[in-house]
Amino acid sequence: MSAGVDKSQVGRDVRQFHIGVAPGEVGTVALLPGDPFRVPLVAEFLTDVRDVAHNREHRTVTGLYKGKLITATSTGMGCPSTAIAVEELVRVGVTSVIRVGSSAGLQPGVRPGDLLVSEGSLRNDGTTAAYVHHGYPAVPDLELTLELRRAAERLAAGKDYAVRSGLNVSSDAFYAETPEVVAEFSRLGMLNMEMESSAMYVVARLRGIRAGMICSCSSNLVDGASVYDAGRRLHDGWMASIEAALEAAVTLDL
Structure with a gap:
């Protein structure tokens, strides 16, 4: 009888099934926006930009920032597709990932466009539970x-x-974030809420790579500021978060 497929072993050193990228096509550091249509925002900061792949929600480009090769790959929305993207980027040589995206504020006074740097994520998702013990940070x-x-x-x-x-x-569930849920997370002191970082952090730790996140505030769920009204401030926050991530990548030589 066959032992079955071991997904931890198959598909290494080849073009990856989901992100469509092969070893040698990316740098060691990748910026991870959620939306494939925000990958070009990263490219605005780069020179010698090259389209690498665009498969499903995962769009990848590379380019140079201050002489350093930078990769940008979109993760799509949520932890499942983010975990896949990080797993496959590791397989093609990425050793650091930085999420640059949108996130809703959970504390009074956080304004659309503010930059939110993550110190850790409360795992209110299902993907990481498939990887690790419920108490794993x-x-x-x-x-x-x-x-x-x-x-x-x-x-x-x-x-x-x-x-x-x-x-x-x-x-995991954007439209299940009721006022009661929001109030409880706010009471616990959570700064903001998004949909991808917990999977990125857990997979990064398990695979031995670095991970970080800096987001632009898209709305405030306790103050009533809506993502539909964020407009230019949100866009400017995206650009600032990308520039900060690029500067960190160069400073640390990721």
């Missing part, structure tokens, strides 16, 4: 997180947005 790389905060603060000097850091929630 979802935390970013410390050195990378501190550098993301420093880079963001340098960029924010004299600008109309704040830089904040704290714990965030990773949630």
Whole structure:
């Protein structure tokens, strides 16, 4: 009788099934927006940009920032597709990942466009439960997180947005985030809520790579600021988060 397929062993050193990328086509650090249509925003900061692959929700480009090869790969929405993207990027040579995306504020005074640096994620998702014990922490790389905060603060000097850091929630169900759920997470001191970081952190730890996250605030679920009204502030926050991530990647030579 066959022993079955061991997914931890198959598909190595080949073009990856989901992200469509092969070894040698990417750098050692990857920025991870959720939306494939935000990958071109990363490319605006790069020179010698090259399209690598676009399969399903995963779009990948490479380019140079201050002489360093940078990869950008979109994860899609949620922990399942994020875990797949990180697993496959590791298989083709990536050793650091930085999520740059959108996130809703959970504390009063957090404004759309503010930069939110994650210190760890509350695992309100199902994907990480398939990987690890329920008490396993979802935390970013410390050195990378501190550098993301420093880079963001340098960029924010004299600008109309704040830089904040704290714990965030990773949630699976966008439309199940009721006012009661929001109030409870806010009471627990969670700074913001998004849908991908817990899987990114857990997979990164298990595979021995670095991970960090800096997001632009898209809305505030306790103050009533809606993503539909964020407009230019959200876009400018995306650009600032990308620049901070790129600066951190160069400073740390990821």
